[in-house]
Amino acid sequence: MEEKFEPKIAAFVCNWCTYTGADLAGTSRLKQEANARLIRVPCTGRIDPVFIIKAFENGADGVLISGCHPGDCHYNAGNFHARRRWILFKNLLDFIGIDSSRLYFSWVSASEGKKWVDIVDGVIDAVRIKGPFKQYKKMNKEIEIPVAVEEGVSVK
Amino acid sequence: MEELIISNDNLKKIVHELLNNDCRVIGTTAENKFKEIESADELVLNPGSVPTGSSFKEYFFPKTEPLFFYKQNHSNVDLFDPIPDKSKIVVLGAKPCDAAALPIISKVFNWDYKDDLFNSRLDNSLIIGMSCHYSDEFCFCNDIGGSPENMKGSDVFLKPLADNYFKVTSITPKGEAFIKEYQKYFEKDLGKNKPIERKVENPKHFDYDKVKTWLDNNFENKFWDTAGEMCLGCAQCAFVCPTCHCFDIIDEQNGSCAGRRAKNWDACQFSLFTKHASGHNPRDNQEKRYRQRISHKFKYYMDKFDEVLCTGCGRCSRGCPVSLDILQVVEEINSLPENSNSIQ
Amino acid sequence: MNELKQICKDALTEKKARFIIGYKEDKNKRVKPFIAKTPEDAEKLTFSHHAVNNLAVYLSRFKNNIDGKIGIVVKSCDLKAVTALIQENQIKRDDLFIIGVNCSGVVLDVAKEFNKDNTQIKCKYCQAKTPPYYDALAEESKEFEMPDDDQAELMAKIDKMTAEERLEFWNAEFEKCIKCYACRQVCPMCYCEKCIVEKSEPQWIDSSSTSRGNFSWNIIRAFHQAGRCIGCHECERACPMGIPLTLLTRKMGMVAFSEFGYRHGTSLTEPTLIGTYSTSDKEDFIK
Ligand code: SF4
Ligand code: SF4
Ligand code: SF4
Ligand code: SF4
Ligand code: SF4
Numbered sequence: 035m036e037e038k039f040e041p042k043i044a045a046f047v048c049n050w051c052t053y054t055g056a057d058l059a060g061t062s063r064l065k066q067e068a069n070a071r072l073i074r075v076p077c078t079g080r081i082d083p084v085f086i087i088k089a090f091e092n093g094a095d096g097v098l099i100s101g102c103h104p105g106d107c108h109y110n111a112g113n114f115h116a117r118r119r120w121i122l123f124k125n126l127l128d129f130i131g132i133d134s135s136r137l138y139f140s141w142v143s144a145s146e147g148k149k150w151v152d153i154v155d156g157v158i159d160a161v162r163i164k165g166p167f168k169q170y171k172k173m174n175k176e177i178e179i180p181v182a183v184e185e186g187v188s189v190k
Numbered sequence: 191m192e193e194l195i196i197s198n199d200n201l202k203k204i205v206h207e208l209l210n211n212d213c214r215v216i217g218t219t220a221e222n223k224f225k226e227i228e229s230a231d232e233l234v235l236n237p238g239s240v241p242t243g244s245s246f247k248e249y250f251f252p253k254t255e256p257l258f259f260y261k262q263n264h265s266n267v268d269l270f271d272p273i274p275d276k277s278k279i280v281v282l283g284a285k286p287c288d289a290a291a292l293p294i295i296s297k298v299f300n301w302d303y304k305d306d307l308f309n310s311r312l313d314n315s316l317i318i319g320m321s322c323h324y325s326d327e328f329c330f331c332n333d334i335g336g337s338p339e340n341m342k343g344s345d346v347f348l349k350p351l352a353d354n355y356f357k358v359t360s361i362t363p364k365g366e367a368f369i370k371e372y373q374k375y376f377e378k379d380l381g382k383n384k385p386i387e388r389k390v391e392n393p394k395h396f397d398y399d400k401v402k403t404w405l406d407n408n409f410e411n412k413f414w415d416t417a418g419e420m421c422l423g424c425a426q427c428a429f430v431c432p433t434c435h436c437f438d439i440i441d442e443q444n445g446s447c448a449g450r451r452a453k454n455w456d457a458c459q460f461s462l463f464t465k466h467a468s469g470h471n472p473r474d475n476q477e478k479r480y481r482q483r484i485s486h487k488f489k490y491y492m493d494k495f496d497e498v499l500c501t502g503c504g505r506c507s508r509g510c511p512v513s514l515d516i517l518q519v520v521e522e523i524n525s526l527p528e529n530s531n532s533i534q
Numbered sequence: 535m536n537e538l539k540q541i542c543k544d545a546l547t548e549k550k551a552r553f554i555i556g557y558k559e560d561k562n563k564r565v566k567p568f569i570a571k572t573p574e575d576a577e578k579l580t581f582s583h584h585a586v587n588n589l590a591v592y593l594s595r596f597k598n599n600i601d602g603k604i605g606i607v608v609k610s611c612d613l614k615a616v617t618a619l620i621q622e623n624q625i626k627r628d629d630l631f632i633i634g635v636n637c638s639g640v641v642l643d644v645a646k647e648f649n650k651d652n653t654q655i656k657c658k659y660c661q662a663k664t665p666p667y668y669d670a671l672a673e674e675s676k677e678f679e680m681p682d683d684d685q686a687e688l689m690a691k692i693d694k695m696t697a698e699e700r701l702e703f704w705n706a707e708f709e710k711c712i713k714c715y716a717c718r719q720v721c722p723m724c725y726c727e728k729c730i731v732e733k734s735e736p737q738w739i740d741s742s743s744t745s746r747g748n749f750s751w752n753i754i755r756a757f758h759q760a761g762r763c764i765g766c767h768e769c770e771r772a773c774p775m776g777i778p779l780t781l782l783t784r785k786m787g788m789v790a791f792s793e794f795g796y797r798h799g800t801s802l803t804e805p806t807l808i809g810t811y812s813t814s815d816k817e818d819f820i821k
Binding site: 123 | 692693695697699700702703704730738739740742744745746749750753754756757760761782785789793794807808811812813815816817819820821
Binding site: 425515 | 560562566568715737744747
């Protein structure tokens with residue numbers, strides 16, 4: 035019997051808009067699926083692509099990045115800078131052959147609780163269909179405890 | 191003991207058998223690289239080829255290897271040993287400057303702590319060396335006690351003969367056992383196949399004792415300010431070197447509650463190599479780091495282990511992106527007055 | 535040739551430069567980086583098809599400890615690195631005495647003669663053999679036969695592959711990496727005092743050369759060079775494992791141009807690609 039695959043989604047959201055929007059979704063008691071782990075950062079401009087890599091390394095099947103709408107950035111231009119970086123990064127992933135369609139971007143403002151729920155649910159559904167991110171998980175092979183070693187020594 | 195020879199074809203048949211017996215065979219390929227070969231046909235033994243770009247040390251001292259794995263188990267941590275690598279390793283066609291490196295680095299791996307990982311691989315190995323018919327402006331094995339016919343580090347040694355034959359010498363009991371095991375492939379040397387002459391000469395470049403004496407007395411010499419001036423600190427030299435053996439130990443996470451501790455190559459040409467937790471770095475510029483490289487190779491290791499930490503293969507110089515040539519640096523030291531502090 | 539020596543000698547005598555980073559030939563006829571500090575040293579300076587190094591890599595190291603100008607011998611491709619460093623505020627134009635050389639191609643394999651089959655990849659698509667600006671210019675400009683740009687062909691081939699094939703291709707390449715970071719050390723644009731691989735709290739990039747560590751290193755290096763790489767091909771030349779690193783950085787340069795019309799190292803005043811933005815950057819991928 036195969037277990038139903040539940041994707042792990044890492045969501046990097048900015049403090050000022052999307053996080054507050056997600057909060058609003060909560061206080062408004064909107065229902066959403068629980069597969070996304072939110073990681074709050076000051077601004078989308080703070081999101082180094084290495085965060086995305088790190089998320090995939092640690093088992094994320096999809097990554098969602100969300101911040102203030104263009105023009106609404108708390109720091110004026112953080113999201114504009116971020117947008118440029120994403121364009122480059124997506125192109126790089128494509129050229130290397132990493133499935134960049136597991137990376138999702140959105141603008142969600144503090145008042146868009148409903149939009150947040152729709153986006154998160156949409157991403158979770160899409161990744162559920164794609165299945166686990168095997169391509170990346172394979173790269174952990176040397177770091178995983180070898181299957182042949184069964185017994186460990188327990189220490190406090 | 192009777193003199194033996196073997197044909198290239200029979201050698202390949204042995205390789206074939208070794209592979210069938212789950213042996214890891216490391217040999218040189220058509221691209222002149224050391225590689226774990228999958229079929230005997232990949233093997234190309236050419237005494238006249240330049241030393242490979244990288245040495246074969248990674249089969250004994252891998253670029254990264256786990257020391258143990260860990261996993262959180264409630265309030266305890268479970269530790270797991272890595273699967274020991276018990277397979278037999280046969281290295282075929284090692285040049286004298288490659289083979290000689292193993293006994294040299296073995297000393298540091300068996301000094302205060304016996305490195306089981308290294309030792310078990312070395313114990314499970316057989317090194318088949320081969321005399322070298324190559325020499326270029328970077329080679330200097332003969333200046334530091336080696337030679338193109340040097341058998342140090344080899345268990346069995348091959349010398350090329352006419353018509354694709356090799357003269358076989360066994361050097362260690364391991365080598366003897368190997369020849370015995372595969373004796374049907376060896377033939378008696380009837381002197382029919384003439385030895386192939388070595389057409390190149392290795393000139394003498396420096397006097398090691400003189401260089402050592404200079405190094406003993408000139409740690410603060412002005413020479414060091416310019417010797418490593420152009421070095422970029424890329425450490426390509428250390429990573430391709432058969433005798434460089436520095437490593438770093440780090441912990442690495444896999445998810446949130448598991449991971450491994452690993453041993454990775456490191457090198458003194460990196461600025462981080464000597465950086466203290468306080469932020470202080472005793473070797474705070476590349477010139478000092480380059481002095482360390484030369485001094486470790488030609489002085490400290492000799493002081494401690496009675497060996498030169500170099501076999502003269504010239505790899506480091508061939509590959510250096512700024513053509514910093516270790517031989518030329520040592521030659522320059524050789525030409526300096528014994529205590530040249532006065533000329534500062 | 536004598537022209538170069540003369541220019542450098544004069545510059546050092548007249549103190550137009552404190553020292554000059556150039557090339558010399560060693561006794562084995564290898565051309566290598568060299569610093570001329572006195573007018574006599576200038577006699578040793580040379581330039582040839584074998585002057586492959588991009589000397590701009592030394593600027594970041596030496597910029598802090600001199601009063602006076604640094605002299606540097608540059609080919610047109612190397613000058614792009616100098617320009618980029620000025621653009622990125624790493625050094626000031628006024629602190630440099632630039633000795634441009636007309637270049638007629640450099641070798642791929644330094645042990646062999648220069649010819650059509652022994653030409654650096656970058657020379658195969660080099661646009662300007664004469665540096666666009668300089669304080670002094672040396673060497674005659676000579677025509678040379680530019681071989682086919684086989685890297686562009688390979689790049690097009692990779693573009694046509696499926697994502698799985700591409701990943702397989704790159705995994706096979708990254709697998710070889712031994713994490714020596716030679717690619718970083720030779721790169722004039724890798725001047726960070728603390729590289730991201732050296733940041734250990736948290737350890738952003740594994741220092742082990744495992745599949746995971748090699749992959750994240752190579753991908754982040756390429757990203758940090760996206761739109762910043764000036765195409766000197768030093769990384770690829772230095773890589774002891776022969777990984778085709780410039781395929782990635784060149785590709786990113788092409789993306790920077792197609793997406794933003796930007797080429798790094800071509801203007802002293804234009805803001806850098808990542809240092810700025812446009813409100814009209816595309817966002818069709820953002821919901
Ligand atoms: S390979 Fe050359 S530049 Fe790199 S660290 Fe060694 S000596 Fe220095
Ligand atoms: S220091 Fe250079 S010449 Fe000596 S063993 Fe190492 S790579 Fe070979
Ligand atoms: S030369 Fe440097 S890297 Fe090589 S063994 Fe010595 S200290 Fe280590
Ligand atoms: S990434 Fe490579 S090609 Fe680009 S600037 Fe750096 S060394 Fe030159
Ligand atoms: S130079 Fe090559 S082997 Fe060394 S770190 Fe860079 S990619 Fe890896």
